[in-house]
Amino acid sequence: MSEDTDNNTVSVNPDACIGCGMCVAQCNEIFKFQGNSYAEVIKQPETEQELACAKSASLDCPTGAIVVKD
Ligand code: SF4
Secondary structure: OOHHHHOOEEEEOOOOOOOOOHHHHHOOOOEEEOOOOOEEEOOOOOOHHHHHHHHHHHHHOOOOOEEEEO
């Protein structure tokens, strides 16, 4: 277990997600549609770049469904 990745947790609130696909298009290594109408987190960020992408997606998400905890 790594402290670095433990400190940052990305999640999608399925009740808030409208399935616009923006986060999946922006960070396809983190977010994915898995047969649902909402995006899911398939992997926690492991690099600064992935974390930055997840944070950017959380700011751009039209419904604020993406939560990134530091
Ligand atoms: Fe859902 Fe937000 Fe991702 Fe759009 S950007 S698919 S609303 S979590």
